Amino acid sequence: MSKKLSFFQSTIVRTVFVCFLLTIVPITFLCSACLDWGAGLLQDEVTHSYYSSTKIVSDSLSDNLITLQTAATAYLLDDECITLSGISASKPNLYFFAKFNSRVKQQFLSSFLDADMICVFPAQSLAVSTKNGVEHLSSYPLLTDLENLGDKHPVWAFRPSYRDPNERCLSIVIGYVHATQTRPIIILEIDEKALSAQLSNLLSKNSGVQASFFQDYQGAWTSFDPDGYLIQPSINGLLEHIEDVPSFYSTESKGTHLRIVPVKMEDIRCVLGLAFDEQSVLAPVIFMRHALIGILVTGSLFTVAYLLRGYRKVYIPTQTLVSSMERLALGDLSVRVEQKQKGEFQILAEHFNSTAQKLETLVKEKYQADVKMKNAQMSFLRSQINPHFLYNSLFNLYNMIKSQDLDNAADMAVYLGQFYRIGAHLDKQELTLGQEVENIIPYLKIHQIRMGGSLDFNCDIQAGLEGFEIPCLSLQSLVENAITHAFTKTGKNAYLNIQAVREGDFVLLSVEDNGSGIDSDTREDILRRLQNSDDDGVFHGLQNVYARLRLLHGEQVSISIEPVPSGGTRVCLRIPDKKWE
Known part of the structure; x- marks a missing residue:
């Protein structure tokens, strides 16, 4: 594990950043796509709505123009008009022309459009106008040469x-x-101002409309455009590009995005249309888009701020914990975490410090226990390698050779060799019961020879306990203790009964003798010394065995010293079947 993680290698930082990318960014793009789609739909809906309104106005205007044209055409076949066209050009009766004008004027003044119908009588050089009355053709400069009309x-x-x-x-x-x-000729004229007044109705009925226009088949056009948005390039060639289906397009004028909505008037080969401001119509969508961008930017800023706050509130405490754990893993049990801020990290720091403290205490206790175990083992081994026992055994061997008791001498030499072979196991802390018994039997055989056959013993190990491990030479210490103290004041044959049996989750090791027994004061004194071993690690006899067992198995180990009713003493060790961890 590295000593220090970089900021962007932190799992917390990457998790927060990825969560931001997986939530804010897709949502932003999705909302942006929905807004674009909604803006397109809204644009189409508004455009078609304007188209429908314009279509109604164009149909009405087209019907009125056709109605005017039809009404005017009827006068070409009117009897009065034909009669007037046949009057002599030298002496025309202006009364009849005035009467005819009054009749026509009455009809056309009631029309929807403010149109001027001019009935030209070429032969009489007169023109009858609904607005100007009966006039000579000289008042109409463009009618002096009829051939140019064609x-x-x-x-x-x-x-x-x-x-x-x-x-x-x-x-x-x-x-x-x-x-x-x-023959007479009919001319209909609609003043451009009157037409503009009709176009103004489109602006008053539709909010957001900036201008309306009317274009003829030659491309000439007029408009009602108070702010001057419409320019020539926006209208030129419009008629040729209009299909039977609605056709719309956008243009820009004076920094305003205009949407042109033309309607083709098939009956009169003209175009009526309007232009509206897309930005004002799509203002809610544009606002939402800007708001979305603002949310994205704000979210990004908040994410950066949150990462910086997380660096101080989360990343640094986490790094502190990680580095402290690494030091603890490397064996520095004195490491502690100082965490001032409240919350989960304070709890983690407290638990970490508590765990480190417990580990340090356990290691110290384990070290002290190991030292005590080593001291106990060395003390025990020093007590076992007893030169007096060796000297006495060799002196007895010498006397047996001198007295020609060669058979016993040979046996003692063999038993001595077997017994001191235990030196091969001195580096082991534990031996199995089977190995322990193998060491005890030569020891007892030597004492049998030295005591002249007055010692007898029985060794009974319950089946399955041969592999049970106990501290090295523990059972032998019980045997030596019995031989040393039990038969000093008795003259009868000595007997030892060595047993190992299982009792539930415990194993009982007992050594029973038929010696002089033990009084209650001596028994209490021994038990007191067993429970209060010297702190300096100096142990003797039973105290040594009991201390080593307690270090291995804890307080589950117990020892009992009881007098036997028939005489003698029974010492029993109660050991758990498994080591305490």
Whole structure:
């Protein structure tokens, strides 16, 4: 594990950052896509709504123009009109022309559009106008040469006014025209201002509309455009690009995004349309998009701020804990974590410090226990390698050889060799019961020879306990203790009964003798010394055995010293079947 993790290698930092990427970014893109889709739908819906409104107005305007054209055409076949066209040009009766004008004027003044119908009588050089009355053709400069009219203007179109060429109007010429024309000709003129008034209705009925326009088949156009948004390039060529289906397009003028909604008027080959501000119509969507961008930027800033706060509140305490754990793993049990901020990290720091303290205490206790165990073992081994026992055994061996008791001498030599072979096991802390018994039997055989056969013994190990491990020479210490103290004041044959049996989860090791027994005071004194071993690690006899067993198995180990009713003493060790960990 590395000594120090970099900031972006931290699992916490990566988790927070990835969560941000997996939540904010997809949501932002999804919302942006939905807004784009919604903006497109809203644009289409608003455009079609404007198209429908414009279509209604265009149909009404087209019907009115056709109605005017039809009504004017009817006068070409009117009996009164035909009669007037046949009056002598030298002496025309202006009364009849005035009467005819009054009749026509009454009809056209009631029309929806403020149109001027001019009935031209070429033979009489007169023109009857619903607005200007009966006038000589000299008042209409553009009608002096009828040949120029011809069939060039068969439909509604923007032209100079026939009476005032400086004024432009929407007009149409009805009738057969040639240079020698004698039959009447009908001309309808609609003033451009009157047409603009009709176009203004589109603005008043539709919010967001910036301008409306009318274009003839030649591309000439007029508009109602208070703010001057419409420019020539935006309208030119519009008629040629309009299909039978609705066709819309966008343009920019004066920093405003305009949406052009034209409607083709098939009956009169003209176009009526309007232009609205897309930004004002799509303002809610644009606002939402800007708000979304603001949320994304704000979320990013908050994420960075949260990461910086996490670096101080989470990453640094985590790093402190990780580095402390690494030091603890390397064996530095004195390491502690100082955590001032409250919360989970304070709890973790307290538990870590508590664990480190317990580990340090356990290691010290284990070290002290090992030292005591080593001291006890060395003390025991020093007591076992007793030179007096060896000297006495060799002196007895010498006397037996001198007295020619060669058989016993040979046996003693063999038993001595077997007994001191225990030196091969002195480096082991534990031996099995089977190995312990193998060491005890030569020892007892030597004492049998030395005591002249007055010692007898029985060794009974319950089946299955041969592999049970006990501290080295523990059972032998019980045997030596019995031989040393039990038979000093008795003259009868000595007997030892050595047993190892299982009792539940414990194993009982007992040595029973038929010696002089033990009084209660001596027994209490021995038990007191066993429970209060010297702190300096100096042990003797039973105290040594009991101390080593307690170090291995804890307080589950117990020892009992009881007098035998028939005489003698029984010492029993109660050991758990498994070591305490």
